[in-house]
Amino acid sequence: MAVETRPTSPPTTAETHAGPQLGARLICQALVREGVDLIFGYPGGAVIPLYDVLPEFPIHHVLVRHEQGAAHAADGYARATGKVGVCLATSGPGATNLVTGIATAMMDSVPIVAITGQVPQNVIGMDAFQETDITGITIPITKYNMVIRSVEEIGPAIQKAFYLARSGRPGPVLVDIPKDVQLAKGYLAPPQPLNLPGYKPTIVPHRRQIRKAAELIRQSERPLILAGHGILISGATSELIAFAERTQIPVGLTLLGIGGFPASHPLCLGMVGMHGYAHANRAIHEADLIIGIGMRFDDRVTGRPSEFAPHAKIIHIDIDPAEIGKVLKTEVPVVGDAREALKLLLEELEPLRHDEWLEQIRSWYRPIRTEPSGPNGALQPQYVMARLHARTEGRALVVTDVGQHQMWAAQIYRCDYPNQWITSGGLGTMGFAVPAAMGVALGRPEAEVWCVVGDGGVQMTLHEFATIVDEGCNVKVAIINNGYLGMVRQWQQLFHNRNYSETPISSPDYVLLGQAYRMPARRVTRPAEVDEAITWAQSFRGPALIEFVVNQEENVYPMIPSGGSFREMIDEPEGEW
């Protein structure tokens, strides 16, 4: 293989006094310059030069057991810290294994930078060993992607990747680096102003739109705020609290908005949507004004869009103009950062009152049941969530997988703090929780991290237990084992005549499995053991595993069927208790 080793450009700054450097070193320098001190990755042929020099830099590398874990861990890290998460994989299968994690980050607007090795440029297009067109593959699931074609491009490309990942509506950026670029020598260009004529996110909204919004808010008798992930991304929690309190408007949260407004606040209605609280969904149904902030009227929130909030006008605040008007007709579009928009709205609005409306919504409230055991005596999963909340005083960082346990946690583990709740929403990625919890724990080492996961999802990525143990992550894994792919089983029960096709699923002995991974583990089958087990897991720092064997056919209620409306809401059948 011909390797270009000639210096490619003259030194431009003092930092290049050492002469031309390997491209691999320049990549690491550029990463350090972006503040990277942690990378989740897996070596392979096309990134050996990068791994060769990585130990020279103040970057901690976490060796995952599968590249999907690296992407989810970078995602969890980013959501928990607000910083850009970084994952690294080799070409071909290494790169394609990142795809699920990248798509997850794209749907949930999470800033990650994925670095992939690529075969040398002289064999690109030749179907070389471990060659894949990863930039082609990831066009629809990245905010941006690029191939670094020469050593001079390294500095500007890495700078651009991080800027794009974290600015505007954040998202994943993939940087593909052929091996010959890693092996070429050159200089790292100093950071320069980026010239991106096609990328100018609107941060501060138009004052005219804010005034129109304020006017609608003043006229409204039954207004409702729907707060989403944008609140957390823009760090707008205190502005949202101030806004809601001044205007006395209740706040419903999307699944990803949880934590953006304190659950214990009197104006908080909790989660809305398919498995949202009945009073919150009823409030949407009765409202005359919906103020969507940093959310996108996802189908799990709206159900059938034509019957969503039938009496309401819509104010939609989002940094991504393409989200506004995508699903619903919008009376007042406001393009901008959620925090900036709320600041401006606070300037425009005097205190308001909606006593009657708030009273009405409170009268609709019914708590989610959290009894210890069901009619058959089995441990109830909802009780586990309630006890988890109690024993952690609502302060743990909760990372969930996808399915029934996720909805119970969202309903019952009431979060009061931003970035405390980490879950795969848009893509609904089973297998997310275990690796994401690892990223969360490494990003927030002081925190107690609870990874709440089902017996289906945990088996998708449990190989990352090895990494969690290696790193001594303070992750407590709570497996909610009902022996089913429970959410699919619930749909089969309710909509497919209880035809439980391929949803019963076996599990390994999780206590033995935990031991095999040198991870302290326990099994809980009775309500009386729940508190003790949680306290046990909290009694030491580092990973722990608890398997909660729960009622097999418990359902998540309330439920608005997919594509349905509030009027079709299914509540818990009285007969079940």
Place this chain on the structure above:
Amino acid sequence: MRSHTLVVLVEDKPGVMNRIVSLFRQRGFNIDSIAVGPSETSGLSRITLVAKGDDQKIEQLVKQLYKILEVIKIQDVTDENLIQRELALVKVTATERTRSDIMRLVTDVYRARIVDAAPDSLIIEVTGPSEKIESLLTMIRPYGIKEVARTGVVAMARGSRAVMVKEPQVVA
């Protein structure tokens, strides 16, 4: 549902067309016509796109297109007073008996040109709105069309106003 004509100015960089076409496929839009070439500004290509959809759908498409980093400017020129042109090359069977009929039809009625002649065929070059090209094709189809190559529509609004790009701004 009606046909919309979009003028899209993009940075002339590798992979940009891939991103645009991928977006149409991903979001379920059909492209009726697409024509690409350099614009008046070096480094910028001009794409003329024709796609069918209701106004709300097309507005959503435009917003999604703007999210592609290399897309600098999009204008929906559908409702402008437009000059729309397409060029087609048509190879048609021409025998001694039919040749003069074809030539008269093509040059007199359509003001098109014969750009190549062979003993048993002609190549016609025709420029104009798509309807004119369709009409010409209908008229000469009975003679036997061997090959058609069309460029896709390019469009420009009449008058002095132009789809312009401000000087590229520097951010960050």
